[in-house]
Structure formats: structure tokens, C-alpha cells
Amino acid sequence: MNWNSPAEFFAMGGYAFYVWGSFGACAILMIVEPILAGRRRTSILRSLRRERLAEKLDSQ
């Protein structure tokens, strides 16, 4: 084990800004990207459903 306390872990031996800046950016982007990709699919699905409904109403 490298750390004696949580504070020591977060301090990263004085490199906290660089280490957490790297891992933080990585985590944020890797959370945001899948959300955006998922949203892109929900948005096209929504418009497809709307189109289908419009066609149905047209034919009535």
C-alpha cells in the first residue's frame, strides 16, 4: 500500500493538480461522450416516432 491516509492519497505527493487534472478530464469526457451518443439515438427515435404518428393521422 502506498498511502497512509486519504489526505496523502489526494495529495499525490505534491502532484495532485497534474494527476487529478489528468484523471478528472478523462473521467468527465468518458462520462459525457456516452451520454451524448445515447442522446443522439433518443433524439432520432423521437423524430421517427413523430413521423410515424403523422403518417398515421394523415391516412385517417
Add this chain to the structure above:
Amino acid sequence: MSNRIVHWFKYASPQSFYPLAGKMIPLFWVLAAIFGVIGLWITFFVAPTDAQQGEGYRIIFIHVPASWMSMFIYLILAAWAGLGLALNTRLSGMMAQSLAPTGALMAFLSLWTGALWGKPMWGAWWVWDARLTSELILFFLYIGFIALQSAIDDPRRADKAGAILALVGVVNVPIIYFSVKWWNTLHQGASVSLTKSPSMAQTMLWGMLIMALCFWMYSIAVALTRVRAIILEREAHTEWVKELPEVKQ
């Protein structure tokens, strides 16, 4: 034999690939999570403090996997683009388009983590060094590919233009890889090489490889998610899309 070929080609059509991708996505997320937890555990709790760089070197565990993926995704993107250009298959262009943002993200992370590692160790966020510059060009290639494709309305023409850009850009990937050998650079040599045993401790190597697997699984999962959206966008007018249960509900 012929049966197997038919079976394989079946999934080359967007219609049959769409549900297959949907089934595979959760699997890749689970794998990404498993490798991510193990990789981060090694990164922070197993790998020892470095004698020279202290705790700052731990950035390597995301810097190297992100850089590998940025190059690897580009090769896959170019392969799909080339396949689309040669065989005119519909799915190829969609796959290339789906991979580009993830590749750009990896190239960005490679540059970002590199800057944050370079500052404390070299004393500079950025230097115009062969490795760094060629990686920056890779990032611009991804951005250029995305911009070019979104500037052309007709998706088939966008695919063709994008494919040519992607294939021309492939030359940059070996330049990045060999840049540390060909030029005198500030950047250190390859961490892992096929020809000689790795220049690092076993635990570090394992941590890096497992993190790379996590990034790999992540990239597949997110690219499949995006390609499903692209398939729906491009095939919106087709009967099979209109008959999908998620559209009919």
C-alpha cells in the same frame, strides 16, 4: 464454408447490424467497467511510487492507453473508410463516422494528459517536438474528418470525401509511432515494444495493459452506441426502421 461467408456478410447490412450492436453494447460496458476497476486499483494502490517522478508518473496509466487508442482507432477508421470506398458498402461509412469523435477524444486526452505530465517533469506544457506535433496533427485529422463530413449534405458523398481524407492521413500514424526513434525528441522512447522486452516493471506494464483494455472496451461500446444512432438517421426512410419495436411503440 459458403454458409459461413453468407452468415458473416449478413451482419454487413445496417438492418441486421443494428440489433446485433444493441445486444453487444451492454457486454462491452461491463468489460470496460471490470478492466477499469482493476486498472485503477493497480494505478493507485499496487504500482509503487517512482524513484524519479514520485506520484506524478501515475499519469502514464491513462496517457499511454489514450495515445494507443487514438492511433488504433484512426487505423480502424481508415480501414472502414477504405472498405467503403472499395466495396461501396453502406455500413462502412457509418462505422467510420461513428469512430471519429471517440478517436478525437482519445487524441485530446493524450495531449491533455501529456501536457499535465510534461509541465512538472519537463517544465513545459508543450514543446514543438516530433511526437507531440504529430499527435496534434492526428487530433486535427479527426477534427477535419468530422468537419468535412458534416459540411457535405449527401451522406454517400460525405463518406467518399471523408474516406480520402482518412486514407491520406494514415501516413501520420507510423510517423507518430516512430517519431521518438527518427528524431531526437524530449519525449521518452516507446514504453512497450514488440522487438525488445518492455522497459518497465511488470506491475506497471500490467496496469497499463489493463487500462488499455478498459479504453478499448469503452471505445467499442460508445462507437456502437453512436453507430446505432447514425444507422437510424441514415435509414430513416426505410421500411425496416419504421417496423422497429422502439419506433412503433
